[in-house]
Amino acid sequence: MTVVAGLLADPVRARIVRVLARGPACVCHLVEDLDLKQPNVSNHVRVLRHAGLITGENRGKFTFYHLNHVMLDTAAAQLSELAATAREHAEARRDCA
Amino acid sequence: MTVVAGLLADPVRARIVRVLARGPACVCHLVEDLDLKQPNVSNHVRVLRHAGLITGENRGKFTFYHLNHVMLDTAAAQLSELAATAREHAEARRDCA
DNA sequence: CTGTCACATCATCTTCAGCTGATATCAGCA
DNA sequence: TGCTGATATCAGCTGAAGATGATGTGACAG
Numbered sequence: 001m002t003v004v005a006g007l008l009a010d011p012v013r014a015r016i017v018r019v020l021a022r023g024p025a026c027v028c029h030l031v032e033d034l035d036l037k038q039p040n041v042s043n044h045v046r047v048l049r050h051a052g053l054i055t056g057e058n059r060g061k062f063t064f065y066h067l068n069h070v071m072l073d074t075a076a077a078q079l080s081e082l083a084a085t086a087r088e089h090a091e092a093r094r095d096c097a
Numbered sequence: 098m099t100v101v102a103g104l105l106a107d108p109v110r111a112r113i114v115r116v117l118a119r120g121p122a123c124v125c126h127l128v129e130d131l132d133l134k135q136p137n138v139s140n141h142v143r144v145l146r147h148a149g150l151i152t153g154e155n156r157g158k159f160t161f162y163h164l165n166h167v168m169l170d171t172a173a174a175q176l177s178e179l180a181a182t183a184r185e186h187a188e189a190r191r192d193c194a
Numbered sequence: 195c196t197g198t199c200a201c202a203t204c205a206t207c208t209t210c211a212g213c214t215g216a217t218a219t220c221a222g223c224a
Numbered sequence: 225t226g227c228t229g230a231t232a233t234c235a236g237c238t239g240a241a242g243a244t245g246a247t248g249t250g251a252c253a254g
Contacts, residue, residue: 002111004176009106010242014099021182023189027201032194040243042202061200061251062193069187072180076173079101083169085118090166092120096159096230097129107212124231137213139232158221158230193200 001082004075007053012036013044020054020067027063098179101172104150109133110141117151117164124160 008014012034019025019033030041045065048054053071057064105111109131116122116130127138142162145151150168154161 002105002108005102005105005111008099008102011099012242014102018179021179021186023186023191025191026193028193029191037244038201039203039245043242046202058251063201066187067183069180069183072176072183076176076180079169079173079176082115082118083166083173086164086166086169089118089120090163094120094122094126096123096125109212125229134214135231136215136233140212143232155221160231 001075001078003051004053004071007048007051010044012040013048016041016044016048017053017067020065024057024064024066026059026065098172098175100148101150101168104145104148107141109137110145113138113141113145114150114164117162121154121161121163123156123162 008017015034016030019030025033027038027041027045030036030045031038034041045054045056049056049065053068054065055068057066105114112131113127116127122130124135124138124142127133127142128135131138142151142153146153146162150165151162152165154163
């Protein structure tokens with residue numbers, strides 16, 4: 001979860017992920033949709049790919065990136081579980097030394 | 098979601114949140130549990146409080162912090178929805194210009 | 195095999211966030 | 225009132241990460 005949070009913490013990466021949620025796209029799409037410089041996009045894509053949140057598929061001259069929805073689901077489940085734990089222990093008391 | 102992600106992106110803040118998920122705690126607890134300096138903890142707590150992820154309750158000399166589990170649940174739901182969107186459009190095709 | 199296009203990588207700069215020591219504030223108690 | 229302990233705030237340093245221009249690489253067209 002912390003890993004995914006770290007990835008989505010950057011606003012540019014969050015936007016990239018949202019674009020990819022609407023379907024696979026290549027770098028040129030991201031550059032155009034998000035109005036960013038190409039090296040900037042490539043750098044962020046590199047981070048996301050290295051972390052496993054997206055995967056690259058070579059299609060000729062282009063590289064299409066796919067979002068790993070399983071990883072997102074796992075992170076969501078962990079967040080949800082954390083919330084459940086907090087709800088359970090909301091009234092717990094703890095002494096100060 | 099991006100807000101919560103930004104908060105949990107820092108490993109120290111993620112640990113603080115996990116401690117608070119086990120029940121309310123004051124700064125002295127966090128300092129001891131996480132083996133951190135007090136100003137460091139206060140700074141992170143300040144960020145979390147300002148974002149609304151935790152709330153402070155004054156109890157005499159101490160300040161107990163409570164985790165906002167609703168905010169966590171909301172973030173989890175948004176993540177889950179993003180994953181669902183990605184699953185739906187996983188096979189979408191998009192042309193390059 | 196040469197040019198072009200999509201993308202990756204590099205070097206550099208700049209900005210920002212976290213850590214820390216010092217200090218301020220504020221509540222409770224003698 | 226004066227002291228002590230818990231927490232907040234401040235100033236300064238340092239390291240990490242993002243943005244950008246220049247350049248490398250690899251595939252396709254001609």
